[in-house]
Amino acid sequence: MRVLFSSTRGSGHFGPLIPFIDACTARGDDVLVVAPPGLETLLASRPQPYRIGANPPDDELRRMMDRLRRLPPDEGVSSMTREVFGRLYPDALLPALDEACREWRPDLVLHETYEPASVVAAERHGVPHARVAICAARFARAGDPMLDAALDRYGPGLADRIRSSPYLTRLPASLDPSPYPVTHRYHVPGPHTAPPEGRHHGEEPLVYLTLGSEVGALPTAPDLFRALLDAMDGLPVRALLTVGRGIDPASLGPLPPGVRVERWVPQDDVLGSACAVVCHGGSGTVYGALAAGLPLVCVPLFADQPFNAGLVVEAGAGLAVTPANGSAGTTVTFGGDDVSRIRSAVEQVLKDPAYRTRAEQLADETRSTATCAQLLGLLDPRG
Template structure:
């Protein structure tokens, strides 16, 4: 079987696809990815065959990003989902995806839900396709509804057809009810040779609770990400904990200034290895980090910055698996920027999550539910066997 994988820019969009790439490779299937130039390094490092698509004009995307900090959350959602993903990214990726589908002739296309060019081409050519979720299903469906008017310019009723195609998600039903009629839930297993190893003794013999802090790969290069890192360091420096901050390759770590003795910063760490030893995770609520922490049974303190993160923060809090600390400015209007006023609030939230065992117990129940889902290999086999 030939399987084509497609994704927009951002490691957080492509990463949920990688377990299926690995499963296809293990089955002996042929795989190919079509991705924007910014993902070339990631795929090269993973040894995944790829072709390079295009990214939208920089001036057009900059105009959108410049508007985001001043936009309401509703306006920001339209800008990102309709204008960026629906209009600009689809137009940019369409030629390369169409060329790959016509000359490589995949049997199945697996794509990020926000990568619409592959759905357009697959529908036109009669190729089976499925979405591999990045975010909770309600958020994905909302994003699709926002993009629907521009997608209809390519294929009438494409949004409705996407809601009826297989929708593969890592999130469990109790946390993430799905409006997609063909929802298939799966669980990730450790990649061969990637078992978590012992972490370096960055703190010597200190056995204090470990708090893992990460604000993702996308936000690291943005003012909100740097502000969040700085706020977290200040909030946690006074607590009797060890802090491991993964800054991300786009973050200028020099902007954090001198670091307290209980804080260690790395550009990148293997999250599964850290989560195996962590007592709590402080993050922005990106779906990858949220899923990883919950799958490991680790409670969270979520400081949402943009996109699906506020919704993820509320899901975690409503499930009792952690607390949300919305940056000053609140979640309803313009996106808040973490700052000094949030330091005591974040510190108190981490203290509460560490002191109250109910948060870890709730995260553990979610992790147990996740472990009952079919494996990626089983899910892929079901897709391959479908007519």
């Protein structure tokens, strides 16, 4: 089978495609990835062939992002979906995707939720397509009307055909019921964590701290990371904070006892030995933690993070601490008593076994779903 993959920029968008790309490679399928220039460094480090499309015009994208940063959070998400994911990036990527479908002739197109240009190209050339979720299904569905308006110019009914295409999600049904008619759930084999009593004698529990791959680029990032470090001060834990490649760990100042800061570590490696996760509520981190049976403390900042934090709390698998000074985009900061609230939440999820029990139940549910390879076999149009 020949499978064309497409993504917008950002590891949170491309990351969910990677298990399917790897599964295709393991099956002996032919793979081609089409993405914007922001992903070229990552794609060049991988063995699969790729093509780089265009970026939106710099001036227009810059003006749009400056405007979005000044909007309230809900308005910012709506405008980002409509203008950036529904208009600017599709217009820029469509020529490369159209050429790939015409010349390379894939049997199947797999795209992440917010990359619709590949569907335009697939429909033009009669190629089946499916979506790989990068967020909760109900959050994606709430944004569909914004995409609809942008996609109408490519042809009537395109948005409806996207919604009726297979929707592939890592989140278990009890956590994230799907409104899409053809929903397939899958899991990525990962770490199986040891229970707390399985730690080495005398070793304090390990708490993993992360704000994802995008926060490090924000002007408020050093203050956000510093607040997480301060929240660990005085807790009887070990902690590992990852800050991304754009932040110098030394710039964060003195570390509390038992705390280590790294630019990056393989997430599965740390989840396999952690007892809890403190994060921004990004879909990738939330999925990884719950798939490993770990309770969470979510400190949501923007985008789908407040929604994901709500899912975690509703499921009983963790707690959420909304920043007192929460705002849109790059202006979000921690303030007031946020540090003490985060510290108290970490103490609570470590002390009360009910949070871990619920997280482990979700992990068991996740492991009962299909593998990526099994879904590829189901989606193979050759039968």
